[in-house]
Each structure stands twice: as structure tokens, then as C-alpha cells.
Amino acid sequence: MGEIGCLKEVWDCKISVCKWHFRKAVKTRLAKAKLATTPYSAESAKTLFGFISLDFVPPNTRTDIEDYEGGVHDTIPEATAAASGPQDLETVPLRIYLPVLAKPAKNRLIIRIPASRLDGSPEPDSPDSGDEEGERKRDRRTFCPPEYRDAILTMMDQHYCAHPLIPGHCAPNAPAIHRWAVEKMYNFCEKYDLPEVWAYMWGNWYRPERWALWARSAHPEIPVLRTTMMLEGHWRRIKHDFLQNFHMPRCDLLAWILVTKLAPHYYRKLGRMLGDTGRYRELASWRKPFKKEWRELERREVSTKTEDTYRPNVRAWHCTCPYFVTSRFLVCKHLIQLVHPVPTVFFKEAKRARTSPFWCHPKLLPIREGDVIEREARGVEGDMSSGVEGMESELEDEDEDDEDDEGEQPSGDATSNLTFDEDLQEQINLLADFVEGLRHQAQFRDWKFLRLLKKEGGGLFRLAQACLRKEKRLRSTRGQNIRTWDQTGKMAMFYRSRPKPSENET
Numbered sequence: 001m002g003e004i005g006c007l008k009e010v011w012d013c014k015i016s017v018c019k020w021h022f023r024k025a026v027k028t029r030l031a032k033a034k035l036a037t038t039p040y041s042a043e044s045a046k047t048l049f050g051f052i053s054l055d056f057v058p059p060n061t062r063t064d065i066e067d068y069e070g071g072v073h074d075t076i077p078e079a080t081a082a083a084s085g086p087q088d089l090e091t092v093p094l095r096i097y098l099p100v101l102a103k104p105a106k107n108r109l110i111i112r113i114p115a116s117r118l119d120g121s122p123e124p125d126s127p128d129s130g131d132e133e134g135e136r137k138r139d140r141r142t143f144c145p146p147e148y149r150d151a152i153l154t155m156m157d158q159h160y161c162a163h164p165l166i167p168g169h170c171a172p173n174a175p176a177i178h179r180w181a182v183e184k185m186y187n188f189c190e191k192y193d194l195p196e197v198w199a200y201m202w203g204n205w206y207r208p209e210r211w212a213l214w215a216r217s218a219h220p221e222i223p224v225l226r227t228t229m230m231l232e233g234h235w236r237r238i239k240h241d242f243l244q245n246f247h248m249p250r251c252d253l254l255a256w257i258l259v260t261k262l263a264p265h266y267y268r269k270l271g272r273m274l275g276d277t278g279r280y281r282e283l284a285s286w287r288k289p290f291k292k293e294w295r296e297l298e299r300r301e302v303s304t305k306t307e308d309t310y311r312p313n314v315r316a317w318h319c320t321c322p323y324f325v326t327s328r329f330l331v332c333k334h335l336i337q338l339v340h341p342v343p344t345v346f347f348k349e350a351k352r353a354r355t356s357p358f359w360c361h362p363k364l365l366p367i368r369e370g371d372v373i374e375r376e377a378r379g380v381e382g383d384m385s386s387g388v389e390g391m392e393s394e395l396e397d398e399d400e401d402d403e404d405d406e407g408e409q410p411s412g413d414a415t416s417n418l419t420f421d422e423d424l425q426e427q428i429n430l431l432a433d434f435v436e437g438l439r440h441q442a443q444f445r446d447w448k449f450l451r452l453l454k455k456e457g458g459g460l461f462r463l464a465q466a467c468l469r470k471e472k473r474l475r476s477t478r479g480q481n482i483r484t485w486d487q488t489g490k491m492a493m494f495y496r497s498r499p500k501p502s503e504n505e506t
Contacts (some may be wrong), residue, residue, distance in 0.1 A: 001070035004213065013462045017161060017214040022205075023153060027067050029200060030144040030152065036064040037143070037196050039201030045202055056186075058195040059141075069204045099318040144197050148188075149321040153199070155184060155203070161325045163217045165356050168311070168320025170217075177217040182206050221354035226328070238262060281349060290329050297333040298341065308434055314338045314366045317357035340365045466491035475500045 004015050004321040035058070042054045144152070161179035162170040171180045185206060190199035204210055212218040242257045243249055249257075305308070312334040324332040329352065346363045353360065418426065441449060454461070470492040 004070075012352070014217075014219040014223075015213055016223055016225075017215075019226045022069075022214050023156070026156060026205070027068075027153060030149045031065075031121060033066070033142050034374070035141060035143055035196055036062045036067070037200045039063040039065060039200035040489040041205055048208070048403075049186075052186060055266065056190055056195055056198065058199050065198070067203075083280045088095055097240065119120075129500050141196075144194060145192075148192055148194065148197075152185075152188070155188065156382060157183070157326065160215055162215070163222050163325075164220075165222060166318055166320075166325050167401075169322075169325045170319075174220075178208070178211055178215070181215070222330070222358070224352055224354065227391060237265075248475070286329075287347055293327075293329060294331060294336060294347070297331060297336045298488070300333045301339050302333055311333055314368075315357070338367055340367060428442070461490055470495060471497040 006014060006436060007013060007131050025336060037058065040057060040063070042052065046054060048050045058120050137364060158169075162177050162181065164173050164177065166173075171177045181203075185201055189195065189201070195459075205214065206213050216222055238257075242261050245255075246253070310321040311319075312332070317330070317335060318324065319334050321332050324330065324335070342361075342363050346361050350359060350361045350364075352358055438453075474497045
């Protein structure tokens, strides 16, 4: 929360909490049995949403002012002051501290006597306790029973995905979506008598200050990323690559590292991404699962009543089906099957937008002529009115097995951007550089790395052994020649032996 506060103070930006982290935080808290939770003020909540009842509060008056996700509370409600005041004696155990003689004063014998047992009544666990006490112990309250946890997480996923740009799933504007989400969570907790869960949800996730941190409806655009993996990778590079030997570096050292070490790394990376280096650039990691999901949805069966039920709109690229709103790439089978089959180049060039329509490309052609995708707002080049004949001929020329080899760049053939000499020299430089790196690893004597090297590089090592064995046989005047279809002969079939060095050279 301190980092988020600094970011909001410096930049006017939208903060999006990582979906994976907030799901983990909620799942961890629901699994705990502790009833004392976030301070909750029913009066403050009712002033914002009138359907909240003042009577639906946790029966346990004890609260935990530290039970806040993020470690600190941004606004202290009225319930915090009440929590710091005197509490009911029935819920506060009586503690008596007796000093132990002949020992340091810091060692004290603590005897805890529950206040509810000061009248001399037996403990529920004791043999003298009656059946009524045992039944009350079995029926005691828990924070959240296991049968409700998955339903709460599923509901939060729906609230996270809701956005005004996706119609049919929720309310049409951001304030109404917030009210709709709060009402659903409140009704669920009230129906199953979970006041502690509601106090935790309101204090950490559904009040306006926290709602804007994780719900994407709080921003007019839909962010492309759902996790903070890129940001975590940035901090990992700083801490583990440049500051691994500094626990608390001085500000001048940190500034020097950022300027002289980190910034040039990103400049080189940006130059490779934007500049034409004449070499193949690896595609982004999300394009492979995007193509896999697209091809899979193309083969799914679609009902004839789809347009009446979900009303898919290719022009704006949105659908009211449940799959679309939760999809990572904002696609569904109804929209994909309303456009012509796209070629492989679409998955290499398509860029997702943050506003509707989310996908635009010259090869993304609707089947119906009236459904023309608006491209002008996205700035996509090309003529959308061109016929489908060119695209169909391109599909026929493509390799049928391209789906299994997506993202792989062939080398050494006509489709490569490099000549044979350039491609071979690049592999030689790679291996030479890697050999120097292996020599550097020898000083560490790491057996784990050696085992990993043998496992992952086994194919390359076997090829090298076969080629050198063939070369040794050809240079030698003794022994039997290597047969073409032996294991060594097959692997080193295209390897030409180097000429035998003369006696003067040796």
C-alpha cells in the first residue's frame, strides 16, 4: 500500500493488483479459522449502499486492526476507534502474571483463565461437561466453511472481469457495476450467515478505496495484462543481477546502477524490438497460447440460436456469453466463427486494443458483409474491402503442420532471413560464447548445473561425439570404416571430416 500510495502521488495512473496475488490472498484468508477480522463500520457502508443492514455485523466485537491486505489501512473507519476501546469481558481472557523467583525478570509464568469460566463451571473439554456444552463446541462458528470458499472466489472472478465495454454481463456503467458486485457479495454472505466474511470483503476489497485497485471496471479501458510478472521481472533484475551483494544500498549507488547498468539493457532490448536488425525476432510468449485457443474455438460446435441468445457483435468485437468475459484474450467461439478463417500471419501481427473492438487486422474479415470491423480508430493499415480470394490462396500455400510448429523459425532454408554463411556463423559464435561461459562455471563446482547440462544438451553432445568419432575413423588407417546406416553414420551423415594435419603442422 505504501508503493501504491507513492505511485498515485507522483503519476495519475490506474493501479491494477495482480489477479493471481489477490486470489491467493483471499483464498488464504478464507481458510483461516480466526474470527477476529478487519474493523467494520456498518454505518459507513450503509451511507454508500442503502441495502446494507446495520444489524448484519460480526457478533464477535473483537477486531484485528492488522487484518488488512497490504499491511496497512489507507482510511481508518469509525470501527477502529471502537475496537481500541473497552471490550466485553466474556470475550477477553483474564491474564495473571506471576514472577518466578531466582530467575531473570523477563521470564514470567503466564496463567490464562478464560473470563467465561470464573464462575467455576467446567470447561467444555473436561469430562464433567454435559452434552449441551459438547454440542455447542461442535457447532461453534468458523470464519468461512469450506463449502462456500470456491463460490466466493468464483464470484470475485466475475466481479473482476466485469466492464462497461462488455455488455450483457453486468450493469452498463462503472458505478452500477460496483453496486451490483457489492450487492451480490453482501447477499451471499447474509444468506449463509457469514458476517465475518462480509466485514473482511468490505474492508479489503469492496469499499471504494480498495475496489479501484483490482476491479478493471474502475478504468475506462480494459488492461491487457492480468498479472504483475513483467514488473516482478524488472525488480528481480535489479535485485539479483545488479544488487545481489548489497542489502541496503545508498541512494547514490542505486541511482548509478539504474543509469549505467539497467537503462542500457532496456535501450538494447528496445532497439532489437523496434529496429530491423536483419535477424529473426522471437515472438511474444502470449501469441502461442492465443493461436492455440483461437484454433480450438474454430472447431467447436455453435448452436443455431446463438445470435438470439448471446448477440455476438463482430463490428464491436464483443459477445454476451460467459466465456467471452472471462477469456484471457477476449475471444469466444461465436465471434471467431463469424469471421473467415485467418492465416498464420494474423497470429504474428495482430495487436490487442484496450477498447472496443479489441482485435483488428486486415485479415480479420467478417463472413457477413454488413459486419465491417471498425479499423480506423485502431490505425491498422490495409484495405478491409479486399476480397477473400487472396486470403484463401494464402491459406492453401501454408503448411498444414504449421499449428504444431508455431513460433519456430526455420533456419538454413529459403524461408530464413539469413544466408547459409550468416546462419552457420551465428551458430558458431553462439557455441563459442557458451563454451567460454562453461569454463567460467568450473570454479563454482556446481553438480546441479552439470547434471542439467548433460540432460538438456544431451542431443548436441551426442551429435558432437558422432561427428568427431566419424572424423577419427576417416583419419585413421586402421579399423573398419563407418557404415552409412550405423547410429554414428546416420547422425554424422552430412558432416565432412577435416583434412588430416601434416607432420610439420603437428
